[in-house]
Amino acid sequence: xxxxxxxxxxxxxxxxxxxxxxxxxxxxxxxxxxxxxxxxxxxxxxxxxxxxxxxxxxxxxxxxxxxxxxxxxxxxxxxxxxxxxxxxxxxxxxxxxxxxxxxxxxxxxxxxxxxxxxxxxxxxxxxxxxxxxxxxxxxxxxxxxxxxxxxxxxxxxxxxxxxxxxxxxxxxxxxxxxxxxxxxxxxxxxxxxxxxxxxxxxxxxxxxxxxxxxxxxxxxxxxxxxxxxxxxxxxxxxxxxxxxxxxxxxxxxxxxxxxxxxxxxxxxxxxxxxxxxxxxxxxxxxxxxxxxxxxxxxxxxxxxxxxxxx
Amino acid sequence: xxxxxxxxxxxxxxxxxxxxxxxxxxxxxxxxxxxxxxxxxxxxxxxxxxxxxxxxxxxxxxxxxxxxxxxxxxxxxxxxxxxxxxxxxxxxxxxxxxxxxxxxxxxxxxxxxxxxxxxxxxxxxxxxxxxxxxxxxxxxxxxxxxxxxxxxxxxxxxxxxxxxxxxxxxxxxxxxxxxxxxxxxxxxxxxxxxxxxxxxxxxxxxxxxxxxxxxxxxxxxxxxxxxxxxxxxxxxxxxxxxxxxxxxxxxxxxxxxxxxxxxxxxxxxxxxxxxxxxxxxxxxxxxxxxxxxxxxxxxxxxxxxxxxxx
Numbered sequence: 001x002x003x004x005x006x007x008x009x010x011x012x013x014x015x016x017x018x019x020x021x022x023x024x025x026x027x028x029x030x031x032x033x034x035x036x037x038x039x040x041x042x043x044x045x046x047x048x049x050x051x052x053x054x055x056x057x058x059x060x061x062x063x064x065x066x067x068x069x070x071x072x073x074x075x076x077x078x079x080x081x082x083x084x085x086x087x088x089x090x091x092x093x094x095x096x097x098x099x100x101x102x103x104x105x106x107x108x109x110x111x112x113x114x115x116x117x118x119x120x121x122x123x124x125x126x127x128x129x130x131x132x133x134x135x136x137x138x139x140x141x142x143x144x145x146x147x148x149x150x151x152x153x154x155x156x157x158x159x160x161x162x163x164x165x166x167x168x169x170x171x172x173x174x175x176x177x178x179x180x181x182x183x184x185x186x187x188x189x190x191x192x193x194x195x196x197x198x199x200x201x202x203x204x205x206x207x208x209x210x211x212x213x214x215x216x217x218x219x220x221x222x223x224x225x226x227x228x229x230x231x232x233x234x235x236x237x238x239x240x241x242x243x244x245x246x247x248x249x250x251x252x253x254x255x256x257x258x259x260x261x262x263x264x265x266x267x268x269x270x271x272x273x274x275x276x277x278x279x280x281x282x283x284x285x286x287x288x289x290x291x292x293x294x295x296x297x298x299x300x301x302x303x304x305x306x307x308x309x310x
Numbered sequence: 311x312x313x314x315x316x317x318x319x320x321x322x323x324x325x326x327x328x329x330x331x332x333x334x335x336x337x338x339x340x341x342x343x344x345x346x347x348x349x350x351x352x353x354x355x356x357x358x359x360x361x362x363x364x365x366x367x368x369x370x371x372x373x374x375x376x377x378x379x380x381x382x383x384x385x386x387x388x389x390x391x392x393x394x395x396x397x398x399x400x401x402x403x404x405x406x407x408x409x410x411x412x413x414x415x416x417x418x419x420x421x422x423x424x425x426x427x428x429x430x431x432x433x434x435x436x437x438x439x440x441x442x443x444x445x446x447x448x449x450x451x452x453x454x455x456x457x458x459x460x461x462x463x464x465x466x467x468x469x470x471x472x473x474x475x476x477x478x479x480x481x482x483x484x485x486x487x488x489x490x491x492x493x494x495x496x497x498x499x500x501x502x503x504x505x506x507x508x509x510x511x512x513x514x515x516x517x518x519x520x521x522x523x524x525x526x527x528x529x530x531x532x533x534x535x536x537x538x539x540x541x542x543x544x545x546x547x548x549x550x551x552x553x554x555x556x557x558x559x560x561x562x563x564x565x566x567x568x569x570x571x572x573x574x575x576x577x578x579x580x581x582x583x584x585x586x587x588x589x590x591x592x593x594x595x596x597x598x599x600x601x602x603x604x605x606x607x608x609x610x611x612x613x614x615x616x617x618x619x620x
Contacts, residue, residue: 052449084436126394135398139362158493183468
């Protein structure tokens, strides 16, 4: 039965597909904590213990996340911590991020580090080491890194900026192709000779992933394709048949289930739908401080919503 | 005389121009430490004290950087720590990064955090808070962040992905326009109706910076334009007359002084040229363990090389 544990599966697409098959969910929960999303009791406790410091914020984030992860384990395909939320609090924030990822992995949940990193050559390798581990010590040791399974990356720099992230097998990247935000079209929708900028990026994504398919038929090079542009998602699927789409923009940003799933393959595979605030801040709408219970209920509703279209 | 201290000047372009005027240098020194670039004596000392750990790497990086900064202060326009190099070593790496930046600022050197960050809305704001400070605590405090003056950003997401970095005055961004790497053309050179993808990005950069000029006439929204593409740099200058170009690719990547300065304005302003390995690892070519002395000599040679064209 160990082959059902995503952590035991070698290829990142196989591990993610295993998690989807096991949980029946294609939902990804965005772990994007911010002070404004924390329940008052949690804030009070952290202030009492740590004062008005970065340590207090980081401690509250970690308590918030651990309880969330425990509540959603078994009901989601992945979690996606947003690196910016933690980096803003410096070293204490980074510790909270490390421990959040470690807890998710201990629960068998694939982790997508949302860092939108990008650089070339050895610098890109250092970002990969930060996310996945493997940085060299001074005497032959290697460092563990954050221990994520996937990292979001920005492909504007071309192949030199993406292939270094794929040097070690077992990890994957999601490349930004068509983002969910209103201004995404300023560059991504501009028309090249053969289609748009985002379509050119999609062709590159397919190329980068072609030699790196899992046994499930999906590649270690995924694509970020916003739920807010369903027509483009369908077109992008034609250009990237073996690519897992990480779909932001469901819920809070206005994309419905049908929009979020517009880019799925004919076999129903190849899409993971993210929701952040809609899950982790569900306690605010539910008028309760039971944030884990509210998150679990919101996730179950999201799973039903998506299942209605799948 | 305090107005000659870059830290006392409000607009980031004015602070950078002040540093250039004061030092007579347009060189930016890339603080990109890696174990392979550290002198053997430094490695031995760090291993003895900390074992083969991330703490050892971070301690060696910090010692290396502090001595470098002391050696180059007054001879360069800016320093540019590469965030990836530090992130690869987790929390100890982040501490070394914080202290490196603090030391450069204490020496009056403008700091460009090279993180190539990108995201939208409040998430982009969190990246800005990480680089520049201002993240909210739980009780009304604000966090100091890394304390950088500038941050490199990737503009693929459009205006929603760049303007949040400019909410606080006093800080600036360098947007990737035409990067120095061989594969940069895969996307950036593709032809749109009106010029290339990089030219479309250049037009966006000008728009983003238009309302944000310093008294020196240069904007808080700079552009990364590689030294390896001088013809494109001249064209991009026409599209971005008020933009400071941060120019990587000088030296190690093959761009000479004339190439690096191809995009300067008619008044000679608007270009900062980066060198990383050529300065910080100069001790290797000089066959000495005196890395600060070798770096200083290499920087002086770079300044002479650039002055020959300026």
